[in-house]
Amino acid sequence: MGLAAAYRAAKNGHEVDLLEAAPEPGGMAGHFDFEGLSLERFYHFICKTDQPTFDLMQELGIADKLRWRSTTMGFFSDNHLYPWGDPIALLRFPFPGPFGFVDKLRYGLFAFLCVRRNSWPAIEHESARDWIVRWCGTNVYNRFWKPLFDHKFYEYADNISAAWIWTRIRRIGRSRKSIFQEELGYMEGGTITLVNALIDAIQAHGGRIHLGQPAQQITSENGRVTGVQTAARGETPAHFYPADAVLCTTPTPLVSALVPDLPADWKQRYDSIHNIGVICVIFKLTRSVTPHFWVNVSEPDIEIPGVIEFSNLRPLGSQAVATPGSPANTVVYVPYYMPTTHPKFSWPDASLIDEAFACLQRLNPALTRADIVATKVARLRYGQPICEPGFASKIPPIQTPIAGLQIADTCYYYPEDRGIAESVRLGSGMAEALGSLSQ
Numbered sequence: 001m002g003l004a005a006a007y008r009a010a011k012n013g014h015e016v017d018l019l020e021a022a023p024e025p026g027g028m029a030g031h032f033d034f035e036g037l038s039l040e041r042f043y044h045f046i047c048k049t050d051q052p053t054f055d056l057m058q059e060l061g062i063a064d065k066l067r068w069r070s071t072t073m074g075f076f077s078d079n080h081l082y083p084w085g086d087p088i089a090l091l092r093f094p095f096p097g098p099f100g101f102v103d104k105l106r107y108g109l110f111a112f113l114c115v116r117r118n119s120w121p122a123i124e125h126e127s128a129r130d131w132i133v134r135w136c137g138t139n140v141y142n143r144f145w146k147p148l149f150d151h152k153f154y155e156y157a158d159n160i161s162a163a164w165i166w167t168r169i170r171r172i173g174r175s176r177k178s179i180f181q182e183e184l185g186y187m188e189g190g191t192i193t194l195v196n197a198l199i200d201a202i203q204a205h206g207g208r209i210h211l212g213q214p215a216q217q218i219t220s221e222n223g224r225v226t227g228v229q230t231a232a233r234g235e236t237p238a239h240f241y242p243a244d245a246v247l248c249t250t251p252t253p254l255v256s257a258l259v260p261d262l263p264a265d266w267k268q269r270y271d272s273i274h275n276i277g278v279i280c281v282i283f284k285l286t287r288s289v290t291p292h293f294w295v296n297v298s299e300p301d302i303e304i305p306g307v308i309e310f311s312n313l314r315p316l317g318s319q320a321v322a323t324p325g326s327p328a329n330t331v332v333y334v335p336y337y338m339p340t341t342h343p344k345f346s347w348p349d350a351s352l353i354d355e356a357f358a359c360l361q362r363l364n365p366a367l368t369r370a371d372i373v374a375t376k377v378a379r380l381r382y383g384q385p386i387c388e389p390g391f392a393s394k395i396p397p398i399q400t401p402i403a404g405l406q407i408a409d410t411c412y413y414y415p416e417d418r419g420i421a422e423s424v425r426l427g428s429g430m431a432e433a434l435g436s437l438s439q
């Protein structure tokens with residue numbers, strides 16, 4: 001969001017300094033070096049509805065880097081891997097009980113209407129649990145949804161907005177070639193392709209990028225923003241950047257401390273938005289785990305909501321070769337979402353890797369430790385905002401009471417889930433609100 005805002009502002013003729021706390025650019029969409037393979041720290045896929053991403057890629061001259069691939073989903077339950085995500089898979093899924101067939105029909109109708117639905121106010125004040133139970137019944141909720149919610153949202157599981165879940169179902173549901181075939185996208189080279197193109201374009205318009213420079217305080221005088229004070233870090237001394245406009249796109253839980261001059265009731269609004277953390281355990285393997293891109297996991301003894309075999313979307317081929325004679329062209333992400341107060345969030349990497357690999361072995365018993373070529377554990381404190389029913393009224397306005405200071409993060413485009421396309425749209429909009437100085 002910050003990169004998109006900086007690009008648009010620089011293109012519109014403003015003098016831009018972008019401050020990024022991390023030593024590398026891209027935030028959640030950033031890459032790391034996975035033993036010779038440049039890879040996203042967190043799995044990323046593109047859907048056919050991500051129009052702001054396509055428009056930006058076109059504008060930056062990288063539209064040819066977009067690729068599409070037919071992908072499939074699986075569902076792991078009762079120690080068995082079932083196909084999932086299309087009408088035939090649903091009809092074939094074993095669903096015992098006198099109403100099994102009726103339950104499946106209700107679920108199919110629910111999914112079909114979710115994809116076609118365009119309006120959300122009617123479900124904004126309902127919890128996802130109540131909404132799914134109302135449409136599909138308790139059996140369907142307990143079988144398919146409850147384990148996913150419990151292992152992602154923990155104490156928040158019963159109080160997630162139906163509107164927010166609906167947009168997630170709709171986004172995937174609309175990314176299809178046909179009703180029977182899902183089709184997802186990726187960028188050649190990964191999301192860093194877009195990040196690098198944005199950096200080049202910002203600099204080409206005279207903007208400056210300052211990596212490893214965390215903003216410590218956004219300052220103001222007489223109700224107008226005056227600039228940003230950074231903290232000293234390593235060799236880099238503290239610095240004050242004077243500014244007549246500041247676009248702050250850090251996670252909202254950081255805002256109160258960052259902007260001490262905000263009124264108390266505004267700080268309270270930012271502080272009341274909760275996030276869960278995310279940890280991704282990433283494996284580079286010599287063999288595939290399943291043929292699917294995404295497998296939902298619903299087993300009482302596995303505390304993992306799903307497994308993403310990324311190389312079934314973005315072919316990594318020879319780029320992933322670790323050592324000659326050892327082709328490692330499979331990359332799998334095992335995501336853990338949880339409140340950061342959960343003891344598991346502080347587990348050492350080795351324990352997470354052991355547990356995640358045991359899950360992969362349940363999906364594919366032929367896997368052995370000898371198939372592991374490399375591992376990485378990526379952690380993020382503010383990984384996913386918690387959007388409860390009625391969340392829309394909790395979001396503070398983007399324009400703060402301090403003139404020249406706009407603030408937003410990924411929860412601002414609720415009910416859409418965090419995503420590159422929506423962040424690009426919102427970040428660009430914040431910059432457009434500054435007006436254009438270009439001739």
Ligand SMILES: Cc1cc2nc3c(=O)[nH]c(=O)nc-3n(C[C@H](O)[C@H](O)[C@H](O)COP(=O)(O)OP(=O)(O)OC[C@H]3O[C@@H](n4cnc5c(N)ncnc54)[C@H](O)[C@@H]3O)c2cc1C
Nearest residue numbers: 001020021027028029042044045214215250418419420423
């Ligand atoms: C596990 C996971 C999977 C995802 N999958 C997808 C996907 O499949 N498709 C998709 O489109 N999107 C996906 N996303 C979301 C996507 O990455 C983000 O929506 C997108 O990167 C835009 O994020 P943002 O810029 O709004 O926030 P962020 O990327 O969080 O940017 C905020 C930035 O603020 C910086 N910062 C924090 N504090 C300070 C400070 N004091 N001073 C300066 N800088 C600071 C942070 O370092 C960070 O770079 C995923 C995200 C995660 C975590």
